[in-house]
Amino acid sequence: MTLTDPIKDKIRSHAKKVFPEECCGLILENESGDIILRECENSAEDKEDKFKISIEEYLNALLDGDVAAVYHSHTKGDKSFSSADKEISQSLELTSVLYISSKDSFEVMEPDIA
Numbered sequence: 001m002t003l004t005d006p007i008k009d010k011i012r013s014h015a016k017k018v019f020p021e022e023c024c025g026l027i028l029e030n031e032s033g034d035i036i037l038r039e040c041e042n043s044a045e046d047k048e049d050k051f052k053i054s055i056e057e058y059l060n061a062l063l064d065g066d067v068a069a070v071y072h073s074h075t076k077g078d079k080s081f082s083s084a085d086k087e088i089s090q091s092l093e094l095t096s097v098l099y100i101s102s103k104d105s106f107e108v109m110e111p112d113i114a
Helices: 005-018 055-061 083-092
Strands: 024-029 035-040 066-074 095-100 105-109
Touching (some): 005 035, 005 095, 083 105
Antiparallel strands (some): 024 066
């Protein structure tokens, strides 16, 4: 997945809006090929160290298009993807986008699909 500047700007804005909590959301592609960023509520108990998207929000997002990627932010330190992030991306066979607040940088992880 290619992260365009408009997508990065929307993720960065979402992260700043909920800081110090981790933001999370979905990147969708509709039938016309348009990319839609869907902000989600972080429903994790520890919102500063984890993120969780409810099944209801995930299913509602599917009304707008196919899920191309999931995104979230890390707000503490300059950590890359955690082992849990990698496991989730791999098990869901879904691209993961990470915004690292302290470095104002993005990382993308594509799952290994055999």
